[in-house]
Amino acid sequence: MSLVERVDEWALLEEVLGSSAERPSRVVVVRGPVATGKSELLNGVAEQAEARGLTVLKATGLRAERRTPMALFGQLLLGADQLEKRESGAAARVERLLDDARFTAMLRDPASEREEHVRAHVMRSLTAALHAMADGRPLAVLIDDVQYADIPSLQCLQHVMRELRAKPVVIVLGLRTGPHAERPMFSAELLRHPRLTQLRLGTLGERATAEMLRDHVDEASARRLAPDVHRISGGNPLLIRALTHDILAHGPSSDTSLPALHTLTVGDAYRQSVLSCLHRGDDAVLAVARGLAILDDTASDTALAGLLELDHETVALSRRALESAGLTQAGTFRHPLARTAVLDDLTREDRLTLHRHAAVLLRRGGAEPPVVARHIVAAGEVTDTESLDTLWETATRARRDEDVSLAIACLQLADQACPRGARRSEILAELARCVWRVRPSTVGPHLAALRAAFDEGWLSEQAVPVLLAGLLWQGRFEEAAEIARKCQGAYEGSSAVAAYLATGAVRTTYPALRDRVGADNWPAPQGPADLTAARGHDPRSRAGAALNTVLTRGVDQHAADLAETVLQGTPLSDATLEALTCSLSTLIYSDRLTRAAHWCDALLREATKLGGPGWQAPLSAIRAKIALRQGNAVDAVRYGTNALSWMTPLGWGVGIGSVLATLVSAHTAMGQYEQAMTYLDHHVPDGLPETRYGLELLHARGQLHAATGRVRPALDDFLTCGELMTRWGIDQPALVPWRSAAAEMHLRTGGEAEADRLVKEQLSKCGSGQSRTRALTLRVLAEVAGLRRHHHALHEAIEELEECEDRLELVRVLGALSRSHHALGELGQARMMARRAWRIARDARAESLCEHLLPYTDGEVSTPDRPARDGESCPSEELTDAERRVASLASFGHSNREIARKLFITVSTVEQHLTRVYRKLNVTRRKDLPHDLLADTAC
Template structure:
């Protein structure tokens, strides 16, 4: 045996290895106790190369006689091999003590397992410890022989008051020859067991800085990734980089990867060269096949299952595979193992793995993973396996995995018909991940269609993807061409299947027209013709999926044309009467139900749509349904809940593969933030997403969604005092909707804001003319919300004498509507009108109702405006000095919020107020919800304005819209 010379590595200012400050401090504490006459044992555990020897190198420090030994596997069966090597005569002993020690270890008195031997060796330690404190360092203790381990137990039992420190380093979860002895030593005598893990990225960056100079973040990240935080691999990598003159810049990241892989390969070759061939074979099989179990790995390596388990145990001890033997400790090592294999051997192992997995009926996706590695699919069953694996991946909600299998299948197919079917299937799968990425393939498939029927089916799929990705203008001519080809082929006498396809093409064209009217006159004519045909087509029975899609399209057309809410609801319900789920049907039907104020039904559809899309892993559909449900909640006035849904949609949009290409989530979020009294936050969000006023509005979302940004720009202009610009924006929104055939007034309240602006500008006749334009569609639709909103607008355009009666009538009608925003607005406007008419007592009743309802729903801007009018009407807030915040928050919530705003921790708040920490957390959560903030920084910005009523953000009585004030001290008209 030879003494280990620890690898020179980077150290912290206190002398400890970098990243091991805590462990080094604990070792120094144990050394101090040993120096004071208390025997101590410290076990250091960790995988190979993690820095155990480097940690022990600097400990215990001055004042100790340090004896070291590195145990080896070849000596693990030799009795007292470690003990005799450890106690070789140190050079700094007094001559007499050296003679006594030499005599005790003399070959003339061999070491046996008897008690006298234990006593002889203990006397050797006593001699050494009498000279000065003694430290025994046992490296690679997992290879220590059993006799030496028993002697250490014997020694520590008799050294409780002896200046002795025993330090032992062992591999984590190794399987030593005498594991019981080492475990007993640890269990009975260890004063500390220190487990060493990988270095964290920050520590890796420190080491890189010490070796190469201050690194740029990307450079340090690559070093951390390639080394896995293993100090040995890290220093080998840095040696290679230093020798190659690599500078620690981000631009050198590729060279880091290249050198890193070469370093790992070189290190691995050295370690593998010392392993038996069967172990190397098992390692190669595991690298190629992954975790398929010891029996199958053994079969691949041509060894028995028992020998495979033994080989995996050896690899665990070498720190190459994980403790459970299921994989490699780091992907870099697995790749390095594969790189050491000749290509032909890799292919042979893959073929062997595929055959074994298939013959033993392993899961089809496990078989497919091996098929992906083969250069060719030799057998027909292999293609079938990839087809089946793709289906299974889709059912398990992993569409990306399905894409991998289909792309591999496509690369190996020769038959044109099979390739075409796989292309189409691949494009349909991509629609769940990134519909925009599927459009080119679908369009190419439409153009390659062999028959008009096939062209029609593919065109419908293309149209669906175009609607989802906001690219409807490119889809209209494709659908129109498919419709014309189908009509020409049938000669006016289509079969039932062809007639159904024709109707579906028309339905998709109608939805596209609702999204945005085509630019060309011929395109608009085709959409109008399709709408007329869909409107007059006999309603199908709904027995097939295609028939239910037609019913959903008819329901949507009925809704946007504002013909009859009950009729639209009936059509939507019929479209939904099937156990087979369809995203297209749910998308159209849920919004028809929401527009018809069927709150429970639409909520059920949204819940099911979210569950299905989550289970399928369809992030695109999931984020759209979240945003649309947030918009539904906004239209109902449920601002708190709407913000939560919109925030979830936005988070999903910002981390998905199509990242930030959808404008629906930020548009919904901006509208909701404005309604919550936080227009500045909405401005920042849209600016961050690059959505600026004056740019073209999105062209692919339905009319009510497309106009969201236009509505927001109108509010923004009004808020800034540009009433003329705001009016132009609102009127242009109405023109765009009418051009798309959207006349239902509940889809967008643009006309209500236009009426208010016209009245303010002294153009009441024009306002009344606008009201009459929407009155008939509202009456046809017939919901309380539609009728109540018209009454609200009539009241706004009427003189003071008539307005109060119209507001009262609107309040009665809206009492039966789920539209909380309109109910807030009618109470606010009625209170304001009564205050102007000189009836403050009656005004206070309605203003209190507006404040209460706005507070509960999260419409904080409306709450602030109503609270100010309530004070002007002689109403009392909770405290005379309080502003609107006291109407939103309880006394306890306000007290806790103010402390939190000043930076006081939750625990300090609990201590100061003599309440529990849980109570503080509960009140803060409620405060965040009520004020529409998500952290303390936002709280510190919003609370002061709510705390002082005059600066609180306001909106005019409804969910959204600009601030409109009543002059203090007068009841003048606004």
């Protein structure tokens, strides 16, 4: 027997047993909460008593026999081994006495201690029979769980204590504490005994918990686990053993860098032990435990009393019993699994009944709607309008607090209970938005419900845009067009639907929709005035106006500023996601890539913190596009693959075209043509070609064809892009520079005149602020007109690229410049441009670009330029070490910001160093810097 923290109690019991032969009777009552070691202590007493030569009679009170007359006393007389050693006549006489007692008790109230359940002469005879079983030796009577003893047995036990008070008898009783655990009159009789000793067993401390753990795990694990095991078990020995079993079942830590330490695991053994403690305890304690599990952190004594129909005193005593047994702390379960175990132990009907009752009680008590709603959702039924209001209010708050799961649960139940009409329309729309955020692939049934409501004529006008947005995203354009046409007659004025169709996001993302809807049903586009007024204060309208301006009229400084204003002042939510993504796209098409990356990274962090693939996927896709336009193909692939992993193709809808386009272009730039081809084979919605995303994918496919030498298919793709963009009214090179791409293909087939026309046309469309688009146009212009004649255009392109940091396009321009120098016989300059291109391409993992663009292979440009001749000064000798490092990085195409990051200095410091470098080397521009300043600079 374990004596952890039980040494004093055991010493007292040993003293009682040791003096039993010389002293009159002793009564010892061992009290304690459930499962704190009372039974183990009594078993130890029995073993010690038998070892000392005492006659031992044992019995255990059982809950099921609490109303069975003489059940406990019968165990003492008929369950003893000594009875078998006596003559059969004595056994028969005991049986007759017990039958007589049972017959009398059956005529009495089994719950009343005041009535005489056993006649006096029968009790005297039973007491004599009990004492006779000692056979002249001291007698030890051990009864566990005496709180479950039937009243007739207790009355006989009282008689034994009185009649054998002077005899060598030791009576040890195990009594569990708790509400209604004791019989008042029997307890009073105990207190009257002159040699009564009471022992109180409590839960174990942390040191004792560690000692119990040491019996099963190593010293280090026991010392490390003891605080958590004690916290979860409350020091209850049964729960400590259960947790030890779970720990051993889990095994030692698999971390090979650490010693073989065990880890804390709370599992099935703990769950079963919690239930064992509760079912062995009082019925009221079990009921209160269930009430705590149902009400959770709202479980006040008043709420529990009302829910369980118990008096306040019983509730208070039961909560105290749970805490003393180590099951709860501060009114809540010590571990979530304990609460789960109690809930699972309830029948489904009992659980639903308790939740229904809890919802009514809490609502009457003025509880907050989310508290009440959780019980309504758990009960699974809405009984009145007030409950429906509670669900709607809770869903609204849950969305605001980013508890989308609760919002969905409330909305689903509200949808089932709400009758057809405007209110249910609002519920359906909100449900579709929430589901799209967390489980985009499952939004189909909710769109079907919205469509059915529309067809039946009770869908409100405000809910129609949600239906249209879902249908358009899934590429179901004919259905969307049909609904848009019907809305003109179904809703007077049709303002909500018209406003949705008029937004720049819809007009530019689904430009082919206008032909399906019809010009008469298609609202007028937003004009220039809308860019400043931005249709009031709605972020979605402002962002749409900015995007529409950039894609229909060209890059506009005010549009880009408006987009950034939306990003600055709009928090991420289901309602604002479209406005934020539109604003990011506006910055991308305006070549404000650094600002776009800054805002997209911030939104991605927020989306990751709040959760929801419906947010993370589109933001990751936009971040991939930004990385690609910055010339970082590696990051573009990383962000793109992450975007695809967040949602299934079904959830992506037509938006998957943008992700696939980025991945195809990025792999093409890195020369990974097979990987690029796999993304072209990806399943896409049928309606994708009618969207802006399909346009991007078509252009990416043309790039892959061009890189693999398939000139005619590439030209067809680029010209198709131009045809669609012209027809849709979004013919801006910032979106897809199809003219310069087609011009390059015309050059390969001898169509110089057409190439010249296309590239000059594109150059005329490049306004101020389009540094990246203008740079690539200038490069192609130089290729078309002959590198000798447009040598200056390439230098201008490099200056433009330094603003937007597109490293891939910079490699292409440097390659063209290297070929230009080579054609002019300037071999040294050609090698320097080639070396610079190789370094940037290698850093971007796009060496394949150089293989096609440069007149020199990597091996030919890797050797340093000629050393200075005698008498010549080396430029690097005139510069400080810091200036050489900055100048060398600048000479190889790194922007000031990149140099600052690489050298861990500020951008201002970089600018100051460059100013001094220009003065010392007598140069005025970045492109004039020599490339041999610092051979060991890590570029």
